[in-house]
Each structure stands twice: as structure tokens, then as C-alpha cells.
Amino acid sequence: MEITDWYLKSFDEWLRVGPINGLITIVGLFAAVLVLGGLFALLRAGPKAAVISVVWGLREALLDVARLSPRRAWAVGLLTIKESIRRKVVIVFAVFILLLLFGAWYLDPASVDPAKLYLDTVLTATCYLVLLMVLFLSTLSLPADIRSRTLHTVVTKPVRKSEIVLGRIAGFTIVGTVLLCLMGAVSYVFVLRGLMHHHQIEPADLELAEKTWSEPWEAATPRPPLRLRTTRVHGHRHFIYIEPVAKPAAEGKVRSEYPAEGSISTEMEAGHWHSFEYRFQRGPDGRARLTCTVGREEGVFQARAPVFGTLRFKDRAGKDADRGISVGEEWTYRSYIHGGTAAAAIWTFEGITEDNYPEERYPQGLPVEMTISVFRSHKGDIEKGVLGSLSVGNPRTGETVLVSMFPAKEFAVDTQFIPRKLRDKQGRMRDLFTDLADQGRLEIWLRCEDPNQYFGVAQADLYIRAHDAPFWLNFAKGYLGIWLQMLVIAAFGVMFSTFLSGPIAMLATAATLVGGMYAEEIGRVARHELYGGGPVEAFIRMVRQQNVTSEMEPGLRTTLAQMTDTALEFFLRIVAAMLPDLGKYHFADYVAHGLNVSGDMLAKCSLSVLGFLVPLFVLGYLFLKNRELP
Amino acid sequence: MAEIVIETRNLTKVYRDFWGRQKVRALNALDLDVRRGEIFGLLGPNGSGKTTTIKLLLGLLFPTSGQAMVLGRDATDVSKNQRIGYLPEESYLYRFLNAEETLDFYGRLFNMPRQLRRQRTYDLIEQVKLGWAKRRQLKEYSKGMTRRIGLAQALINDPELLLLDEPTTGLDPIGIREMKDLILDLRKQGKTILMCSHRLDDVQDVCDRIAILHQGELKELGRVDALLKVRDVTEIHATRLSTQACEEVKQVIERHGGQVLSIGNPTATLEELFVKIIRESEAHPGRRIRADQHEADESGNGHAGDAQRTA
Numbered sequence: 041m042e043i044t045d046w047y048l049k050s051f052d053e054w055l056r057v058g059p060i061n062g063l064i065t066i067v068g069l070f071a072a073v074l075v076l077g078g079l080f081a082l083l084r085a086g087p088k089a090a091v092i093s094v095v096w097g098l099r100e101a102l103l104d105v106a107r108l109s110p111r112r113a114w115a116v117g118l119l120t121i122k123e124s125i126r127r128k129v130v131i132v133f134a135v136f137i138l139l140l141l142f143g144a145w146y147l148d149p150a151s152v153d154p155a156k157l158y159l160d161t162v163l164t165a166t167c168y169l170v171l172l173m174v175l176f177l178s179t180l181s182l183p184a185d186i187r188s189r190t191l192h193t194v195v196t197k198p199v200r201k202s203e204i205v206l207g208r209i210a211g212f213t214i215v216g217t218v219l220l221c222l223m224g225a226v227s228y229v230f231v232l233r234g235l236m237h238h239h240q241i242e243p244a245d246l247e248l249a250e251k252t253w254s255e256p257w258e259a260a261t262p263r264p265p266l267r268l269r270t271t272r273v274h275g276h277r278h279f280i281y282i283e284p285v286a287k288p289a290a291e292g293k294v295r296s297e298y299p300a301e302g303s304i305s306t307e308m309e310a311g312h313w314h315s316f317e318y319r320f321q322r323g324p325d326g327r328a329r330l331t332c333t334v335g336r337e338e339g340v341f342q343a344r345a346p347v348f349g350t351l352r353f354k355d356r357a358g359k360d361a362d363r364g365i366s367v368g369e370e371w372t373y374r375s376y377i378h379g380g381t382a383a384a385a386i387w388t389f390e391g392i393t394e395d396n397y398p399e400e401r402y403p404q405g406l407p408v409e410m411t412i413s414v415f416r417s418h419k420g421d422i423e424k425g426v427l428g429s430l431s432v433g434n435p436r437t438g439e440t441v442l443v444s445m446f447p448a449k450e451f452a453v454d455t456q457f458i459p460r461k462l463r464d465k466q467g468r469m470r471d472l473f474t475d476l477a478d479q480g481r482l483e484i485w486l487r488c489e490d491p492n493q494y495f496g497v498a499q500a501d502l503y504i505r506a507h508d509a510p511f512w513l514n515f516a517k518g519y520l521g522i523w524l525q526m527l528v529i530a531a532f533g534v535m536f537s538t539f540l541s542g543p544i545a546m547l548a549t550a551a552t553l554v555g556g557m558y559a560e561e562i563g564r565v566a567r568h569e570l571y572g573g574g575p576v577e578a579f580i581r582m583v584r585q586q587n588v589t590s591e592m593e594p595g596l597r598t599t600l601a602q603m604t605d606t607a608l609e610f611f612l613r614i615v616a617a618m619l620p621d622l623g624k625y626h627f628a629d630y631v632a633h634g635l636n637v638s639g640d641m642l643a644k645c646s647l648s649v650l651g652f653l654v655p656l657f658v659l660g661y662l663f664l665k666n667r668e669l670p
Numbered sequence: 671m672a673e674i675v676i677e678t679r680n681l682t683k684v685y686r687d688f689w690g691r692q693k694v695r696a697l698n699a700l701d702l703d704v705r706r707g708e709i710f711g712l713l714g715p716n717g718s719g720k721t722t723t724i725k726l727l728l729g730l731l732f733p734t735s736g737q738a739m740v741l742g743r744d745a746t747d748v749s750k751n752q753r754i755g756y757l758p759e760e761s762y763l764y765r766f767l768n769a770e771e772t773l774d775f776y777g778r779l780f781n782m783p784r785q786l787r788r789q790r791t792y793d794l795i796e797q798v799k800l801g802w803a804k805r806r807q808l809k810e811y812s813k814g815m816t817r818r819i820g821l822a823q824a825l826i827n828d829p830e831l832l833l834l835d836e837p838t839t840g841l842d843p844i845g846i847r848e849m850k851d852l853i854l855d856l857r858k859q860g861k862t863i864l865m866c867s868h869r870l871d872d873v874q875d876v877c878d879r880i881a882i883l884h885q886g887e888l889k890e891l892g893r894v895d896a897l898l899k900v901r902d903v904t905e906i907h908a909t910r911l912s913t914q915a916c917e918e919v920k921q922v923i924e925r926h927g928g929q930v931l932s933i934g935n936p937t938a939t940l941e942e943l944f945v946k947i948i949r950e951s952e953a954h955p956g957r958r959i960r961a962d963q964h965e966a967d968e969s970g971n972g973h974a975g976d977a978q979r980t981a
Contacts, residue, residue, distance in 0.1 A: 196730070
């Protein structure tokens with residue numbers, strides 16, 4: 041999963057840039073509307089009438105928006121809700137239930153990460169269904185009113201066009217919200233019921249454990265741990281190891297005994313583990329009896345709230361660098377560090393203090409999680425992970441202390457704890473918070489220790505797992521993301537339907553929806569960030585089966601293609617600026633990967649959605665106001 | 671002179687195509703005044719500009735040139751709608767709502783408080799005699815029922831000015847009579863009514879003044895009685911006149927140099943006959959027509975009026 045700047049940037053940071061860009065777009069858009077309206081009037085009625093109509097129109101618009109009556113808007117909203125209900129919108133919910141019922145056949149709880157699969161499926165299915173429903177309802181309703189002339193009877197009452205547009209948007213939003221709440225509740229139960237399971241201990245293992253526990257052990261070597269297996273449920277089983285307690289005995293031997301009772305955890309399997317409580321007791325016949333319970337699954341439903349740091353690099357020679365090495369295709373997101381050299385990826389974290397990470401809450405030390413991508417330049421020992429090291433450093437003094445050496449886990453989250461007390465090369469004890477952190481700033485260094493192998497990292501690949509948010513709340517936030525997308529689509533649908541016929545408005549909104557899902561990509565094409573050039577150049581390459589990185593042959597054709605691309609890219613920039621980047625409001629990936637959707641993220645998304653709603657409402661109002669109803 | 675409620679000056683509407691080329695001149699320089707308290711009829715064949723005029727007055731269409739003022743405000747000003755009621759050509763209503771919901775919805779658009787909305791809804795449903803079907807969705811309504819609920823929504827705000835587009839279309843004779851009675855009743859309440867129709871008898875029955883439009887131009891304007899008066903013919907209505915007396919009257923007319931065009935019993939209109947039969951049937955359900963009565967009717971002694979008309 042790629043975590044973009046959108047997730048990483050705090051609300052304050054974004055506030056300095058995002059809204060300004062949005063405002064520039066909105067002002068530009070309205071300036072264009074005014075100029076076009078003025079030109080139209082100029083051509084029709086001459087310069088004096090054009091000025092009068094623009095000024096009068098502006099005055100009327102301001103008055104209409106200012107005198108908007110929430111009660112009348114609500115009347116239109118209520119009508120919209122009734123209309124949706126009587127048009128059997130509840131069918132969408134029935135389709136969703138059917139999808140879940142059939143989906144349950146194909147969702148395999150025995151897969152590698154079943155929680156991700158389940159969450160991804162329900163959130164994506166809900167998203168598509170709700171967006172499609174709102175797309176249909178919002179684009180067809182107003183044109184149907186205009187065609188059947190029911191709008192004539194409405195607009196001849198003292199209702200303002202602004203109230204009609206607002207009421208319509210509000211009505212569809214309420215219908216979608218109710219439906220989304222229902223779907224959310226059903227999905228939550230579906231996910232919980234699909235993934236909750238219960239294991240027993242294999243009867244054979246139980247018997248063996250009872251026998252082994254009774255046998256005394258006194259030998260030169262310590263006793264191996266007592267192994268139990270759980271029954272296979274949902275395609276997996278867990279192993280449980282009860283560690284013996286060793287006591288010195290006579291003749292240099294060790295006496296090992298398993299504890300009579302305890303509360304431990306099973307080994308992790310399929311992305312989760314269970315708590316395990318056991319108790320050995322001797323019966324009247326002298327035989328041992330084991331009573332045990334395997335608890336509920338843990339680690340399935342989580343919402344990690346990461347604290348991210350800023351990332352910089354050291355190159356092979358140990359000099360500062362902005363990025364690591366490119367190894368090709370993956371360069372766009374991750375940067376690579378060369379193993380066995382001075383190259384390192386360094387994250388700098390803020391707020392690393394004793395107050396923020398008290399010992400009571402973090403007894404094992406600072407919890408660090410990382411996902412490392414490994415790029416092997418030679419096969420090496422394929423059974424073993426590529427070796428890496430983690431150090432902590434003081435950003436002011438440059439002192440670094442090794443924390444651990446570890447084999448990199450590929451495609452999985454690796455958790456490491458940085459202890460409070462660390463021993464440096466000279467053997468001195470260093471305190472994490474007082475000696476290594478400088479006023480709360482701490483560096484974490486990652487190195488690849490295997491020569492000629494590479495570690496690939498991005499800023500979000502290493503973070504401090506400060507705490508976890510409640511899963512249900514994160515699940516609800518996932519639905520809030522869909523709600524925000526729905527709001528934008530409803531507003532676009534209503535806006536388009538104020539001046540286009542139903543099917544055309546639907547096409548326009550569908551194009552916005554699809555464009556919005558790929559807004560990021562369109563932006564990258566417009567900014568010339570993708571290989572293969574602009575649209576025309578890419579087309580020529582495709583036709584001529586030319587690869588995307590080699591230079592085009594110089595000549596008139598290439599010059600013409602690139603000039604056309606420059607013009608098209610300018611147009612694409614405008615389109616990208618006006619398209620809602622729906623991917624940003626789609627939190628399904630975060631919820632499915634167990635990452636908490638932060639308050640900052642919600643604030644950013646809500647404000648940017650508002651940035652769409654207001655101009656869409658005003659545009660819809662202007663179009664409807666200036667539309668004749670013959 | 672009564673206050674002017676509707677005023678159009680040089681009101682012109684030209685329909686254009688997508689490229690701005692003139693398609694049709696639907697209304698040409700219309701000058702019209704409608705005064706408070708009168709029933710004004712717009713007459714004309716199909717495509718003469720009646721509905722265009724009403725839509726321009728309602729602000730549904732924008733004039734190409736000229737001006738339309740309604741209740742002292744520009745026709746495109748939304749606030750004028752607070753005091754007007756509009757019954758469209760066909761009752762364009764939400765078919766998924768029932769009668770109560772329909773009136774409640776339009777009441778809400780006037781920001782009416784709930785209590786008042788309920789009261790108006792109840793009164794109007796009773797007035798248009800739809801109490802028995804008030805919970806049925808409008809898609810189940812007949813054309814006449816839809817027309818009646820359409821009229822109820824036009825009256826929801828107790829308007830000063832009513833614009834009625836073909837108010838009697840789709841109604842049965844009883845409905846037509848009731849609609850006309852209602853229009854006259856509304857005038858008694860001091861309301862101003864502008865109606866357009868191509869049913870000349872309707873207009874003649876209820877309108878005080880009329881304007882006749884043809885091809886978007888005003889062709890005639892004035893009081894109905896004045897316009898229809900045949901100045902060289904005299905009409906006398908009398909009752910209980912014997913045949914001999916009739917002969918004497920005829921002689922007196924001829925003695926004074928006049929010419930008797932016809933003398934005899936007047937006939938009622940078919941509408942009057944129909945309304946009378948239906949009302950009698952409602953008063954005495956189950957009673958059937960007798961054969962001898964039927965024959966008497968055929969011989970001319972039945973429902974015809976008693977008055978003799980001399981012209």
C-alpha cells in the first residue's frame with residue numbers, strides 16, 4: 041500500500057497550501073462564468089445591456105443566496121426523500137444484502153489476510169453501490185421535473201432556485217446517509233461474524249501435554265518448550281509454546297519444569313493470535329489434568345495510529361542525499377539504499393519524550409513498525425531474509441547507537457521495540473529520552489547490512505505505533521469517506537441536471553466520477569510526471585510500439601506532437617484542478633490495512649469537500665436561475 | 671379606476687434555436703392591463719400566444735423585449751409569487767404524492783406554519799370534493815380529479831391574483847359548471863383572475879373583459895358584454911304570455927316599424943340540462959326515467975324553460 045503525502049501531511053501544513061489552490065480555482069471558475077455570460081449578453085444586446093445584465097445578475101444572485109429560506113429548502117429536500125422512497129430506492133439495500141450473501145461464498149477466511157479481504161470487499165461494494173445510486177437519483181430527478189413540467193408548479197411558488205438546488209442536494213444526501221448507515225451496520229456485523237472464530241486444543245496434543253508435564257526433567261540441557269496445536273478453523277491453526285522454568289540441580293544438571301498455570305498467547309497465524317490460559321492439576325489418581333481456554337482472536341481488527349517522521353538519506357559515501365537509488369519501476373514511491381555501504385535511510389521524529397511515551401504504557405520501549413521492500417541484486421540465501429540494522433541517533437550531536445540487527449520481513453509489518461536504555465560501542469549506557477533524543481527529536485537509522493542487496497523505503501514505511509484507535513470507529517470513518525464521496529457526486533449530479541437533460545447529466549456526472557477516481561493520474565499526466573510524454577506522444581509510442589523511456593526521434597512530427605501535448609497538458613491541468621480527487625476520500629485501504637484515519641485527515645477531506653460543494657451549489661443555482669421553463 | 675394588477679408593455683417573446691436564430695415570434699408587443707377584482711380572459715386559437723403570455727407573467731420565460739409587471743413587481747421577481755396562484759394547463763403535480771401531501775408540500779413552499787397548512791389542506795380538499803380520495807397517490811387520479819387538486823394547490827396561499835391556464839380542460843360538465851361557479855365566487859371575494867382558454871362559452875360565461883390574440887398579436891380588447899352586444903336587435907324575455915298576447919306584441923312591434931325575427935319558446939343549453947339531470951339523480955338515487963315522461967320530453971313539454979323569447 042502506498043501512503044501518499046495526503047495522509048502524511050498534517051491539517052496545519054495542508055491549510056497553508058490546499059485551500060489557497062482551491063480558492064484560486066473557484067475564483068478562476070467564476071471569473072470564467074462571468075466573462076462568458078457577459079460575452080453572451082454583449083453579442084445579443086450590446087455593451088450597455090451586457091454590463092447591466094452582469095451587474096444585475098450578480099446583485100440578484102447575492103440576494104437570492106442571502107435570502108435563502110432553510111424551511112423551503114427543507115420542503116424540497118423532504119420531497120426528494122419521498123420521491124426516492126417511492127421510487128423504491130430500498131432496492132439498492134436489497135442488492136447490497138444479496139451481494140453480501142453471495143460474497144460470503146467467495147470470501148475465503150483462510151486467506152493470508154482475511155480481515156483486509158473482508159474490509160476491502162464491504163467498503164468497496166458499499167462505495168460503488170451508493171455512488172451509483174446517488175448518480176442515478178441526482179441526475180435524473182430535476183430533468184424529469186422539467187420535462188414533466190412539475191417544476192412549473194413549484195417555481196411559481198415563492199421558492200428560490202437556490203432553495204431548489206440546496207433542497208435537492210440535501211435530500212439525496214439524506215437518502216444516501218440513511219442507506220449508508222444501514223449498509224455500514226450490516227457490513228460491520230458481516231465482517232465480525234465472518235472473521236470471529238474459536239479454536240480448541242487438539243485432543244492428542246492435550247493428552248501428550250498432560251503426560252509430558254508429569255514427567256520430571258533433570259539433564260545437562262534445558263527442556264524443550266511444551267508444544268500444543270489448536271484445531272484447524274478457517275483454514276489455519278496456531279501453535280502454543282509453554283516455556284519451562286529451569287532451576288539448577290545437583291551435578292551441574294538443570295531441572296526444568298513447566299509452570300502449573302499461566303496466561304500466554306498463541307503464535308501468530310493468518311495475521312492474528314489468541315490469548316491462551318491453562319492450568320495443570322493432579323487428580324486423585326495422581327495423573328495430570330490440563331484445563332485450558334483459547335481466547336478470542338486478537339490483532340484482526342485494529343486501527344494503528346502511526347506517528348510519522350520525516351525521511352532523508354545518506355548515499356553510499358555517507359553524504360546527505362534527498363533520495364536513495366532508483367532501481368527502476370518502483371522508484372516513483374520508494375527510494376533504495378545500497379547494502380554494505382554507508383547508505384542509510386534516516387527518519388527524524390518529533391515529540392519523543394518520557395511524557396509522551398511513559399514506561400507504564402510502553403514497557404517494552406518505543407514501538408516501531410516498518411515495512412521494508414527488498415530488492416535483491418543477487419539471489420543470496422533465499423531462505424534467509426536480507427540483514428538490516430536499526431540504530432537511533434541524536435540529531436544534534438550525530439551520536440548513533442545500534443538497536444538491533446534483523447532479517448528483513450518482506451511484504452509484512454515488522455515490529456521492533458527500541459528499549460529505554462541502550463549500550464553504545466564504548467559500552468556506556470545511554471538513555472533514549474535524555475541522551476539520544478534532543479528536545480524530543482530523535483533519529484532512527486535504517487541500514488542494509490548485506491552487501492549488494494537493497495532496501496526500499498518510503499516516508500510512511502517506518503513509524504512509531506503510538507497507540508491504537510478503536511476499530512469500530514475506524515470502520516465508521518471508512519464509511520464517512522464514502523459519505524464524503526457521495527456528497528460530492530450528489531452535488532455534481534444536481535449541478536449538471538440544472539442545465540443538461542437527464543441522460544447527458546448522468547454521463548457528465550459519471551465522467552466526473554471516473555475522472556475523480558483517476559484525478560491523481562490525470563494530474564501527473566498534466567504535470568508531465570509520467571514516462572512516455574503527453575497524450576499525443578504516448579499515442580505515437582503506442583502505435584509504433586516504442587518503449588516509454590527512449591527519446592523520440594527529433595523532427596517536425598515530434599516537435600508538433602510535443603507542442604500539442606503542451607497545449608493539452610494545460611487543458612488537463614484545468615480539468616485536474618476542477619475534478620474532485622475521490623481517491624483522497626476513499627479510506628477503504630487504510631481501514632483494510634488497519635491504519636487509523638486521523639482527525640487531521642478527516643478535517644482535510646471535509647474542508648476540501650466543502651470547497652467543491654459551495655461552488656457547485658452556486659453554479660447549479662446560476663444555471664437553473666437563467667434557464668427558461670417553456 | 672381600479673388598481674392595475676397586471677401590466678405588460680410592448681411585451682415580446684421570440685423563441686430562438688441553439689444558434690440564436692429566430693424560430694418563432696410567439697408574442698409581439700403586447701400591451702395589456704388587468705385591473706383588481708376582474709376576471710380577464712385571454713382568447714385565441716392554438717399557438718396564438720396565450721400560454722406564452724401567462725408564462726412570461728409567471729417568470730417561467732424571460733421576455734425578449736418589453737416588460738411585464740405583476741402586482742407592482744417585475745415578473746421575474748420571485749417575491750410576487752407569495753400573492754399569486756397558478757393552475758397550469760395540465761396539472762403538473764408530483765404523481766407519487768397523495769392529495770394531502772401535495773397540498774402540504776406547496777404550503778411549505780409558502781413557509782406556512784404547520785397548523786395553518788393542515789387547516790388549508792383540509793378546507794381545500796373539502797372544497798374540491800376530494801375528501802374520499804385524499805390518501806390516494808395522484809397517479810391513481812382521473813384527469814378531472816387531478817385538475818381539481820391542481821386548483822386546490824393554486825389556492826393554497828389564498829392568493830390575490832389567480833392565473834388559470836385552460837381551467838376547464840379535462841373536466842366533465844358538472845366539473846365545468848363548478849369550476850365556473852368557483853371562479854365567479856373567487857371574484858366575489860375580491861380576487862383578480864386571469865384565465866386563458868379556447869373554450870369560448872367558458873370565457874363568455876365568466877369573464878368581465880377579454881383580449882383576443884392571434885399569431886402573437888392582440889386583435890381585440892374590451893368588456894365581454896360590450897363586445898358581444900348586437901346593437902340593432904332587441905331582446906324581450908317574458909313569462910306566462912298567452913298565444914293571443916304574443917300576437918298582440920308582434921303587432922305592436924310591426925306598428926312601430928320593427929321587424930319580428932322570431933317568436934317562440936327558448937331552449938336551455940345542453941349543459942343546463944345535463945347538470946339538472948345529474949343533480950336530480952343525486953337527490954333521488956335509484957329513480958329511473960319513465961317512458962311517458964320520455965315521450966313528453968320529446969314532444970317539447972319537458973325540461974325546456976317556461977319563458978318565451980321574442981327577438
